[in-house]
Amino acid sequence: MTILVTGAGGNIGSRVVAKLANAGHPVRGTARDTTALRVPAGVEAVDLDITRPRDVGQALRNVDAVFLYPVRGNADEFLASAREAGVQYVVLLSSPAAYESGEYDRPIGLAHRAMERSLENSGLPHTVLYPSWLATNARRDWGEQIRNTGRVGIAYPDAQVNPIHIDDVAEVAVRLLTEERQRGRMQVLTGPESLRLRDIVGLLGKALGKAIPVDELSHEQALAQRPSWMPEEILKTLLDVTAAAVGVPAPVTNTVERVTGHASRAFTDWARAHRADFDPSESEHH
Template sequence: MTILVTGARGNIGSRLVAALAEAGHPVRGSARDATTLRLPAGAEPAELDLTDPGPAAADALRGVDAVFLYPVIGSVDAFLEAAVAAGVRYLVLLSSPSAYEAGEFDRPIGLVHRAVERAVAGSGLKHTVLYPSWLATNAGRDWADQIRASRRVAMAFGDASVTPVHPDDIARVAADLLTRDTHRARMQILTGPRPLRLRDAVATIGDVLGVELPVDDLTRDEALERDQGRMPRPILETLLDVAAASVGQTAPVTNAVERVTGRPAQPFRSWVEAHRADFQPG
């Protein structure tokens, strides 16, 4: 039976499609615009808007036994109804600890994830929710431009503690859950192998590049002003408040990646080494 991976263009979805195809599982990757998909050999493309699935849902779900659901803003009820009607038996939902953490669950990011979780629970589909910790890819999103341009990083709350998780590990866990029933718990909380302060994560990048990367400490207000609207203000405010609350704390670590996949979680450095070019000038 086929596995449908929604959000197949994304950091996690693209890796999951590749992992499933490499293992020989029939897999179909979807996106709103199927022409933007770059799928590995053996994977089928599908065009699908999760918030407005319409007739396309029947084609995307044809012969599908299990689904990886990428969280979106908006109602996924119609898609879930189509999945039930198509005979889908199991679903893996990518969520976020913001759905339950103090200071986040009742703010914009948490509310989006909680809405999707409620919809999945209400659908009656058997499912597992994945809660990955701070994504290693956040380093590229937040710091790559600064490092390429100036060889330094400006940030607020550099002493905030995170446990970076490698996107490949999230994809491997999802692949295992979609193809075996051994670890199909209600949820799996995924982390990397050890916590780091944000400034230590920057230092790791510098060590891989062979350069020193000074961190310029910003106040919360300075960070808000510096962003200049690149990120919606309520989202940035939430992220800054979460970072402030984690200063002096130790981010949690779980063994879920190794327990599910049989392989230890990869350290943050391994992601940086694989993406060294993202931080290089030019």
């Protein structure tokens, strides 16, 4: 039977597709527009918008399990179709924002809770994944600044998070999609340690072989520097949550090791592999 991966072009979805394909599982990857979707040889690519599933027959044909990427919008029709098509199990990628104080009742948390509620109401057996602060957030939030200026501005740099390597998230998802033994209702995934944001920048600097100064931004300065792609309300929520994490250790779980059999990867592992994202000169050596 085939495993369907929605959001197959994303950071995590693409890795789930690759790991499943490498293990020999029949995989079908979906995206709203597959013209730019790159999948491994042997993987079928199908256009699919789970909030507007006009034709889900091709996507769900012979599908036994689904990796579900969270989206804003109503997924009820797609999930009902998945149940009718004989899908046996779903892994939903969610976020701790769905339950954390300061987030669960604000836009990010509400969007994830709505997706979880739709899945629960569908009656499909499932596990919800709650990965901690993704290591790739460093590239998203700081990459351009570090490439262009060699330094980075951060509000509340003493806030603590627990970076998780996205390969660990993908590996847990693959294990759950293909093995039954760890299929709990939820799995909270973290990296091996709680770190301050300024410590993470320090680890990036070590990976690059040069210090990266941190400029502490005020709340107002951070809002004024909001990237165009991020809604203001989302940034306000993130800043409030970050402020509340100053001096508060982030939780650590052993879920990655329990599910995959190996300890969760350190942030340093990710930083070393992605030096070129922060220093263009590094690309000359790869």
